[in-house]
Amino acid sequence: MTRLSAITPSGHAHLGNHLGAIRRWAREGSPGDLYFVSDLHAMTVSYNPSRLRKLSRELLAVLLAAGIKPDRVFVQSDLVRELGALSWVLECTCSFGEAARMTQFKQRADGQGTVRLGLLTYPVLMAADILLQGATEVPVGQDQTQHVELARSLARRFNTTFGEVFVVPRAVMAPTAARVMDLSDPTRKMSKSTQDNAGVVFLLDEPDLVRRKVMRAVTDNENRLEYRPTTQPGLANLLEILATCVGRSPIEVADEYSSYGELKEAVAEAVVEELSPLRSSALELLEDVTGLDAIRAAGAERARERGQHVLESALRMAGL
Ligand code: ADP
Ligand code: NA
DSSP: OOBEEEEOOSSOOBHHHIIIIIHHHHHHOOTTOEEEEOTTGGGGSOOOHHHHHHHHHHHHHHHHHTTOOGGGEEEGGGGHHHHHHHHHHHHTTSOHHHHHTOHHHHHHHTTOSSOOHHHHHHHHHHHHHHHHTTOSEEEEOGGGHHHHHHHHHHHHHHHHHHOSOOOOOEEEEOOOOOOOBOSSOTTSBOOTTOSOGGGOOBTTSOHHHHHHHHHTOOOOSOOOOOOOTTTOHHHHHHHHHHHHHHTSOHHHHHHTOSSHHHHHHHHHHHHHHHHHHHHHHHHHHHHOHHHHHHHHHHHHHHHHHHHHHHHHHHHHHTTO
């Protein structure tokens, strides 16, 4: 079994990415699981090239620092030639209607002045990511199920038309993990792409900045320290963050504090403690440029080898 997961370098990785995904990947992943930094996917909207390069590198360091094994990680663009070739074959297996039907495309294209063609074809690139690595399972949230369905359809169609070459992947529901909300607006999830960063704790933020962001978190005036997500979302978010960091339930944690200030200090310390080892390890990796380059190159080489047979067979069967 090979499970494939990705994270897009559209911004700096944050506490939500860590508690909701990265930490779980490092702790609960099976030996066959694969992870990649999906920098090609970051190009579907307006972006800055040198920032993208920096963010991809940083995200790779973060994944490694979190404890994901170096031989299970790669950067997507290191396979751009292979993925480009396979994407073309798959684009010619996909109908325009199928691509245009993707709800995420419709949502993301809506309201944008210029819609990049890559935004339309991105699910086909995602199919190439999956099929090239021979992934059997793709953990997804609700918004990605349709894309994995497309990958399944394209794999089956190619296999039927040209010959059996692709493993047909399955979408599996990603286990429900903590959903971390923005500290300055607990009605929106903490996100890489939020413009106003005051409520986003980045994994590489200095400890004092983490503390300041937590201490300034928006709560309420009710002055009752209970876990009530609907009526006290800001407080509930803090309780969930603390609970997830220390491995207990938010209700248990709520019982232990009587003032918001006291709770915030505990959250700040727990988050700093959770992130400190990751941060120092990531910074160390980033400082050792040749060392990180070598890890990256080895990861790319393994990923390329994993896909080589599938790519060559697919090209040949397609008549190339
Ligand atoms: P972002 O919204 O910050 O760009 P992505 O969409 O790249 O994050 O998500 C990468 C991974 O991190 C996914 O597995 C996603 O479920 C998880 N994730 C993102 N934001 C949060 C959050 N606020 N709380 C919990 N998990 C999150
Ligand atoms: Na996002």
